[in-house]
Amino acid sequence: DSGVTQTPKHLITATGQRVTLRCSPRSGDLSVYWYQQSLDQGLQFLIQYYNGEERAKGNILERFSAQQFPDLHSELNLSSLELGDSALYFCASSPWDSASGEQYFGPGTRLTVT
Amino acid sequence: AQSVAQPEDQVNVAEGNPLTVKCTYSVSGNPYLFWYVQYPNRGLQFLLKYITGDNLVKGSYGFEAEFNKSQTSFHLKKPSALVSDSALYFCAVRDPGTASKLTFGTGTRLQVTL
Numbered sequence: 001d002s003g004v005t006q007t008p009k010h011l012i013t014a015t016g017q018r019v020t021l022r023c024s025p026r027s028g029d030l031s032v033y034w035y036q037q038s039l040d041q042g043l044q045f046l047i048q049y050y051n052g053e054e055r056a057k058g059n060i061l062e063r064f065s066a067q068q069f070p071d072l073h074s075e076l077n078l079s080s081l082e083l084g085d086s087a088l089y090f091c092a093s094s095p096w097d098s099a100s101g102e103q104y105f106g107p108g109t110r111l112t113v114t
Numbered sequence: 115a116q117s118v119a120q121p122e123d124q125v126n127v128a129e130g131n132p133l134t135v136k137c138t139y140s141v142s143g144n145p146y147l148f149w150y151v152q153y154p155n156r157g158l159q160f161l162l163k164y165i166t167g168d169n170l171v172k173g174s175y176g177f178e179a180e181f182n183k184s185q186t187s188f189h190l191k192k193p194s195a196l197v198s199d200s201a202l203y204f205c206a207v208r209d210p211g212t213a214s215k216l217t218f219g220t221g222t223r224l225q226v227t228l
Binding site: 002004033042043044045048056058090092099100102104105106107108 | 157219221
């Protein structure tokens with residue numbers, strides 16, 4: 001158990017809908033990262049927050065947004081969902097914003113768009 | 115741009131035999147390299163990393179990896195495989211000169227049989 005929690009574990013929704021995925025980092029970790037894992041795209045970095053501020057952006061669609069709250073938990077919002085958004089979404093955390101530090105991953109949220 | 119290649123989709127090895135999972139990378143400067151393992155229905159777990167220093171890095175569960183700058187490789191190794199090592203292994207690279215973006219390879223499935 002990494003100490004990173006994600007809810008919900010599974011989410012099934014229809015195209016065009018909007019969902020929110022939640023992540024609680026390990027106690028004391030200031031950085032939160034979001035990743036998307038799909039069969040065709042592999043594991044893709046979406047976005048990073050550090051102590052409430054956006055720090056780095058990856059291949060995140062404009063329909064997706066995220067934020068990190070004062071208690072350091074983070075939410076990933078996915079809107080106007082398409083079938084291709086079906087994937088496993090991981091949150092990871094690390095103590096600092098350090099390039100040399102490892103990240104600790106949560107168990108993921110499996111999103112199915114029908 | 116940084117990239118990682120894992121040339122083998124799957125590696126099969128008998129229990130007790132040595133295993134190697136291959137990884138090559140491309141970055142503009144000196145790389146930070148990581149190995150993660152993913153068990154079914156679980157998030158990624160950190161195994162080991164190379165930042166600087168000794169080219170042979172030892173990690174969790176008896177795994178080790180050798181950094182080879184001239185061949186731009188960071189192969190994961192274990193002297194004696196266990197059935198419980200069967201999982202999906204990801205190599206990842208980060209260029210410390212860029213914002214904190216971790217780039218993952220496509221993953222290699224390790225199958226250890228009795």
